[in-house]
Amino acid sequence: MAEVTLHNITKRFGATTALDGVSMTVPDGSFVVLLGPTGAGKTTTLRLISGLDRPESGEIAIGGRPVADLTPAQRNVAMVFQQYSLYPHMTVRENLAFPLKSPILRTPADEIDRRIGRVAEMLQISHKLDNKATALSGGEMQRVSIGRALVRDPQVFLMDEPLSSLDAKLRSDLRVELKSIQQEARATFLYVTHDQVEAMTMASHVGVLEKGRLVQFGTPREVYEDPVSIHAAGRLGLPRINIVPADLFGPAPEGVEWIGLRPEQIRQGEGPQAEVVRVEHLGDQTRLHLSFRNHDLVTVTDAHTELRAGQMLSIRPENPFYFDASGARTHRGR
Numbered sequence: 001m002a003e004v005t006l007h008n009i010t011k012r013f014g015a016t017t018a019l020d021g022v023s024m025t026v027p028d029g030s031f032v033v034l035l036g037p038t039g040a041g042k043t044t045t046l047r048l049i050s051g052l053d054r055p056e057s058g059e060i061a062i063g064g065r066p067v068a069d070l071t072p073a074q075r076n077v078a079m080v081f082q083q084y085s086l087y088p089h090m091t092v093r094e095n096l097a098f099p100l101k102s103p104i105l106r107t108p109a110d111e112i113d114r115r116i117g118r119v120a121e122m123l124q125i126s127h128k129l130d131n132k133a134t135a136l137s138g139g140e141m142q143r144v145s146i147g148r149a150l151v152r153d154p155q156v157f158l159m160d161e162p163l164s165s166l167d168a169k170l171r172s173d174l175r176v177e178l179k180s181i182q183q184e185a186r187a188t189f190l191y192v193t194h195d196q197v198e199a200m201t202m203a204s205h206v207g208v209l210e211k212g213r214l215v216q217f218g219t220p221r222e223v224y225e226d227p228v229s230i231h232a233a234g235r236l237g238l239p240r241i242n243i244v245p246a247d248l249f250g251p252a253p254e255g256v257e258w259i260g261l262r263p264e265q266i267r268q269g270e271g272p273q274a275e276v277v278r279v280e281h282l283g284d285q286t287r288l289h290l291s292f293r294n295h296d297l298v299t300v301t302d303a304h305t306e307l308r309a310g311q312m313l314s315i316r317p318e319n320p321f322y323f324d325a326s327g328a329r330t331h332r333g334r
C-alpha cells in the first residue's frame with residue numbers, strides 16, 4: 001500500500017473551479033474520509049488520483065512517485081463508484097475474476113478462486129457467484145462492484161459513496177467489514193460519504209472540502225471537537241450543531257457573531273427557560289427540539305425522559321464554539 005499526496009491541485013471544468021489549490025497527504029495505511037456538500041469537489045479528487053481526469057496544475061504522487069505520466073491502469077488504484085459498473089453479460093464470478101486476469105498480474109487460478117471466495121463471503125454474495133450480473137438486485141450489483149476492488153491488491157482504494165445504495169443493515173455490516181479489511185491489509189483508503197456514522201466510525205482522518213478547497217484535515221475527533229468554521233462543524237455530529245446569534249444567551253466576546261452548540265454544549269437544568277417543542281425517540285438517541293427566544297435548538301436527552309411537548313426546560317450554553325461574521329472560528333483551542 002502507499003501514501004498519496006496532492007500538492008496544490010487545481011481542476012477546472014469550463015468556468016467551474018472544482019478544486020482550488022488542494023494539498024493533502026493521505027498517509028500510507030490510513031482511512032481518509034472526504035466530507036463536504038454536493039459540488040465541493042470530492043468525486044473530482046478521486047477521479048484525479050485515479051487518472052480518469054487530469055488537473056490543470058499541481059502534482060499528485062502515489063507511493064512517492066509522481067503519476068502525471070501514468071495511465072489509470074499503471075497507477076494501480078481500485079475505484080468503486082456510487083453507481084455499480086459491471087460487465088452485464090458475465091457472471092458474478094467472472095466479474096470478480098476480471099481484475100485479476102490482467103496479463104500484467106498473472107494471478108494463478110487457485111489464488112483467483114481463493115480471493116473470490118473470501119470476498120464473496122464477506123459481501124454476502126457467495127450464493128450468487130454463478131448468476132449473471134443482470135440477474136442481481138441493485139444492492140447485490142453494488143456489492144459485486146465493491147468486490148471487484150477488494151479482490152485486487154492495489155496501491156490505494158478510492159471509494160465514492162460505495163454503501164449509499166444499500167439497506168441499513170447491510171450498510172452497517174459492510175462498514176465493519178471494510179474497516180477490518182483496511183486494518184488487516186494496512187490498506188490506504190480514500191473514501192467519500194455523506195453518512196456521518198461512516199465518517200466517525202471508519203475514518204482515521206477526515207478531510208473537509210468546501211467549494212473546492214480543503215478547509216480542515218484531522219482525526220474525526222479533532223474536526224468534531226475543534227472545527228475551524230461553521231461549515232466544518234456542520235459536517236460531523238448528529239443532531240447537527242446548533243448555530244445561533246452570539247448574544248442569544250447574553251453578551252458575547254468582541255468580534256463574535258455566532259455561537260455553535262453541540263448537544264453536549266447545552267447544559268440542561270440550569271439557566272433560562274426554553275420550551276420543549278417535540279421529544280423524538282430514535283431508539284439509540286432521544287432528541288429534544290427546543291424553542292428559545294424564537295430560535296430552534298436540537299439537543300439530546302435521556303432515553304427515559306419525562307419531558308413532554310409544551311413543558312419548559314432550563315438550558316445554558318457550556319463552552320460554546322465562537323464564530324465571526326464569515327463563519328470562521330475565533331478563540332480556537334479553548
Ligand SMILES: Nc1ncnc2c1ncn2[C@@H]1O[C@H](COP(=O)(O)OP(=O)(O)OP(=O)(O)O)[C@@H](O)[C@H]1O
Pocket residue numbers: 013014016017018036037038039040041042043044045
Ligand atoms: N465532468 C464535469 N463537467 C463539468 N463540471 C463538472 C464535471 N465534474 C464535476 N463538475 C463540477 O465540479 C464541481 C465539483 O464536483 P464534484 O462531483 O467533485 O463534487 P462532489 O463534492 O463529489 O459532489 P457530490 O456530493 O454531489 O458527489 C461541481 O461544481 C461540479 O458541477
